[in-house]
Amino acid sequence: MNLVSVGFFLGIVGLTLVVTYIAAKRTSSASDFYTAGGGLKGWQNGFAIAGDYLSAAAFLGVSGAIALTGFDGFFFSVGYVVANLVLLYVIAEPMRNLGRFTLADMLTARFNEKRVRGVAATGTIIIVILYMIAQLVGAGALIKLLFGIEYWIAVLIVGVMMTTYVLFGGMTATSWVQIIKASLLLFGTGLLATLVLIKFDFSLVKMFDTISADHGDQFLVPGLKYTSSIDSVSMMMALVLGTSGLPHILMRFFTVKDAKTARSSISWTTWITAIFFSLTIFLGFGAMHFVGLDNILAESKAGNTAAPLLANYLGGDVLMAFIGAVAFATILAVVSGLVLTGASAISHDIYGEIMKDGKLTEKQQVLAARTGSISIAIVSIILALFAQSLNVSFLVSFAFCIGASANLPVILYTIYWKKFNSTGAVTAMVTGLVSCLILGAMGPNVWSPVEGAAIFVGKPLVPLAVPAIITIPLGFIAGYLGSVLSTNKVSQEEAERVYKEIRVKANTGVSVSDISH
Amino acid sequence: MESFNKFVKKKNTFLFSITAGFLLLYILLPILAFQPVLQQKVVGSITGVWVYSAGLFIMTIVLCTVYVKKASSFDKAAAAVLAEYHAKGGK
Numbered sequence: 001m002n003l004v005s006v007g008f009f010l011g012i013v014g015l016t017l018v019v020t021y022i023a024a025k026r027t028s029s030a031s032d033f034y035t036a037g038g039g040l041k042g043w044q045n046g047f048a049i050a051g052d053y054l055s056a057a058a059f060l061g062v063s064g065a066i067a068l069t070g071f072d073g074f075f076f077s078v079g080y081v082v083a084n085l086v087l088l089y090v091i092a093e094p095m096r097n098l099g100r101f102t103l104a105d106m107l108t109a110r111f112n113e114k115r116v117r118g119v120a121a122t123g124t125i126i127i128v129i130l131y132m133i134a135q136l137v138g139a140g141a142l143i144k145l146l147f148g149i150e151y152w153i154a155v156l157i158v159g160v161m162m163t164t165y166v167l168f169g170g171m172t173a174t175s176w177v178q179i180i181k182a183s184l185l186l187f188g189t190g191l192l193a194t195l196v197l198i199k200f201d202f203s204l205v206k207m208f209d210t211i212s213a214d215h216g217d218q219f220l221v222p223g224l225k226y227t228s229s230i231d232s233v234s235m236m237m238a239l240v241l242g243t244s245g246l247p248h249i250l251m252r253f254f255t256v257k258d259a260k261t262a263r264s265s266i267s268w269t270t271w272i273t274a275i276f277f278s279l280t281i282f283l284g285f286g287a288m289h290f291v292g293l294d295n296i297l298a299e300s301k302a303g304n305t306a307a308p309l310l311a312n313y314l315g316g317d318v319l320m321a322f323i324g325a326v327a328f329a330t331i332l333a334v335v336s337g338l339v340l341t342g343a344s345a346i347s348h349d350i351y352g353e354i355m356k357d358g359k360l361t362e363k364q365q366v367l368a369a370r371t372g373s374i375s376i377a378i379v380s381i382i383l384a385l386f387a388q389s390l391n392v393s394f395l396v397s398f399a400f401c402i403g404a405s406a407n408l409p410v411i412l413y414t415i416y417w418k419k420f421n422s423t424g425a426v427t428a429m430v431t432g433l434v435s436c437l438i439l440g441a442m443g444p445n446v447w448s449p450v451e452g453a454a455i456f457v458g459k460p461l462v463p464l465a466v467p468a469i470i471t472i473p474l475g476f477i478a479g480y481l482g483s484v485l486s487t488n489k490v491s492q493e494e495a496e497r498v499y500k501e502i503r504v505k506a507n508t509g510v511s512v513s514d515i516s517h
Numbered sequence: 518m519e520s521f522n523k524f525v526k527k528k529n530t531f532l533f534s535i536t537a538g539f540l541l542l543y544i545l546l547p548i549l550a551f552q553p554v555l556q557q558k559v560v561g562s563i564t565g566v567w568v569y570s571a572g573l574f575i576m577t578i579v580l581c582t583v584y585v586k587k588a589s590s591f592d593k594a595a596a597a598v599l600a601e602y603h604a605k606g607g608k
Binding site for chain 2: 071074075077078081082084085086088089090093204205206208209211212213217220221222223226228229232233235236237240260263264266267270271274277278416503504507508510
């Protein structure tokens with residue numbers, strides 16, 4: 001803990017609090033709270049979505065994974081980048097045209113049934129909690145490492161900060177914290193990558209030759225972490241399709257005024273993520289070569305501190321303190337987005353729409369949103385305090401798996417399939433969610449014969465770390481069968497009539513019902 | 518309205534054929550990455566998997582640009598359909 005670290009750390013805290021203070025003045029209605037009043041510009045939302053992508057897991061985890069396992073770690077980078085195209089081509093614009101605050105709003109635009117909303121909101125809460133625990137536990141460990149603060153105090157600091165942003169500044173504050181962080185992260189990563197490249201005389205080939213000669217060719221091909229195609233294919237499917245089903249990313253499409261702005265948001269995000277994830281190669285290989293595998297492993301088994309250690313090598317304490325502060329900002333921004341998303345599901349979907357039939361005044365809605373934010377924050381903090389000694393980073397991959405298997409099929413069917421009905425929506429979501437959780441709980445992340453490697457000691461019944469290759473088809477099949485086999489024929493006619501309206505709205509953003517007859 | 522249905526069909530065909538294409542190219546990476554074909558060194562010590570991955574990055578940027586361009590024409594088509602609808606007395 002030195003003065004420079006403390007300075008950067010307080011700088012981040014101060015800057016984000018100023019942003020929150022300004023945002024708080026503009027946050028009065030439910031729409032301000034959940035979607036920043038729909039007033040974000042394309043580039044702003046693009047940076048904010050990029051901020052959602054670039055979680056601590058992406059920044060620290062991917063560069064660490066490349067440092068320790070070479071190409072196996074780079075699989076993640078490719079997955080995150082291509083995921084943009086799925087969002088851009090089939091999700092972003094219809095999502096913006098149909099939804100209001102949440103994923104459940106978009107589904108209930110077509111099926112105005114409480115059970116659909118309830119299941120969607122439950123899925124959102126589960127994804128948010130899983131994601132959040134992984135982020136908070138990682139945050140506690142990271143802050144402990146960088147600043148020497150006790151784990152539980154670190155978790156509380158992050159918890160209090162994220163609650164403050166959301167409570168007072170809602171989506172406006174959360175978005176700007178995300179934008180600031182994405183800019184800092186791009187700058188920091190660019191700086192590190194440039195410093196690494198200088199050491200290799202700006203030659204990619206020289207860098208690869210050096211890695212090959214000094215560390216071995218095994219780092220230049222996959223095989224150190226993933227021994228078979230099937231495991232890596234399953235993980236890659238979860239990444240590319242799961243991103244489009246993550247509620248905190250979907251919610252970002254409602255923060256802009258129309259489909260066109262949603263489109264330009266994602267095109268900004270695509271460029272930012274493509275640039276960022278290209279740079280992870282230099283961070284990973286740089287750490288491997290200059291810091292050394294033994295030194296990285298000595299600090300953390302997962303290699304999460306590879307980037308800060310590389311910064312220390314390249315620029316001493318000052319640069320390390322800066323990268324540490326950036327990592328801290330990264331965690332703050334992502335967890336704030338998660339708190340807000342969790343609150344939208346609890347306060348807007350479950351309390352406001354299901355329990356109160358949408359009959360809440362503007363004041364009551366905002367109060368409910370704030371209460372929901374506090375409750376989801378408290379639950380997450382408590383869970384994170386209990387999970388300190390567990391290796392929970394894999395929970396993020398579960399979140400992607402649920403996004404891909406439960407949410408994506410329902411979103412696609414809702415927008416593009418005429419015969420889809422509410423029974424199908426419920427069966428798809430429940431099947432995707434339950435199968436991910438059950439197969440995941442039987443997998444190697446939870447069970448390992450080696451003590452301490454996973455949560456329980458024993459043989460995993462399912463050999464896949466991420467069961468997406470099984471659960472994604474299951475979700476799609478369940479949605480199809482649920483729709484076809486549902487016996488409620490009266491609602492079928494109604495459903496097709498509603499679909500005609502939906503199709504117009506999804507494609508044009510305008511509500512007119514008889515245009516498609 | 519005929520023109521609307523035609524427009525949506527054309528748009529969805531475009532969207533889904535491109536999507537199927539890039540997903541296929543993408544999922545070939547973890548499949549081919551374990552085959553000798555991508556494990557050879559191509560330039561210096563840079564192996565095929567890195568080159569293929571770089572290709573996927575470039576593909577993403579290119580298809581993103583293609584979509585944004587194409588979407589402007591979809592916007593115009595949608596506006597034309599709406600104009601036709603209003604001209605026919607729709608509200």
